Amino acid sequence: MTTMNAMAEVVREAAVAAARAVDHLGVRNENENEHGEDSGNDENNLGHLKRPMTLATFLNVKPPKFKGTLVVTDADNWFRAIERSLRTQHVPEGQHVKFATYMLEGEAEHWWQGIQRLLQQDEGDIPWNTFKDEFYKKYFPRAARDANEMELMQLK
Numbered sequence: 001m002t003t004m005n006a007m008a009e010v011v012r013e014a015a016v017a018a019a020r021a022v023d024h025l026g027v028r029n030e031n032e033n034e035h036g037e038d039s040g041n042d043e044n045n046l047g048h049l050k051r052p053m054t055l056a057t058f059l060n061v062k063p064p065k066f067k068g069t070l071v072v073t074d075a076d077n078w079f080r081a082i083e084r085s086l087r088t089q090h091v092p093e094g095q096h097v098k099f100a101t102y103m104l105e106g107e108a109e110h111w112w113q114g115i116q117r118l119l120q121q122d123e124g125d126i127p128w129n130t131f132k133d134e135f136y137k138k139y140f141p142r143a144a145r146d147a148n149e150m151e152l153m154q155l156k
Helices: 004-023 055-059 072-088 091-102 104-124 126-138 142-155
Strands: none
Touching: 055 091, 055 104, 072 091, 072 126, 072 142, 091 104, 091 126
16 A cells, blocks of 8 residues: 555656646747747747647636727727737737637627627638727727827827
């Protein structure tokens, strides 16, 4: 029994060491510099094969939620904040829409479900720029942006 306990302890210590090694490596790819840019040091030319980030890891930074609003600047502020969260966590662009739309709630989530059905007729992933365009059409339309810019110009 003592031998089994000792073996279990060795396995447990190995698991803890492996977890620490993974934590030490972090989210950043070894071949990227501190700005998330390719350093060119990829001997095997595999720098393009980055592990996808998990939603759980992304949620650790507590990205803002969005429920929909009539205040256009609130929508713009949310979008800028979610972009900052995605960028800071080095989320691959292919996951931006999935992670950002997870933060939608209530009316905004309902709106997205409808738009998603319209856009996914070819069953492909929706590009980030398409999501951004649709979001701004709904929550910060061009007329509102122009009016906001005019108001800011008058304050100067």
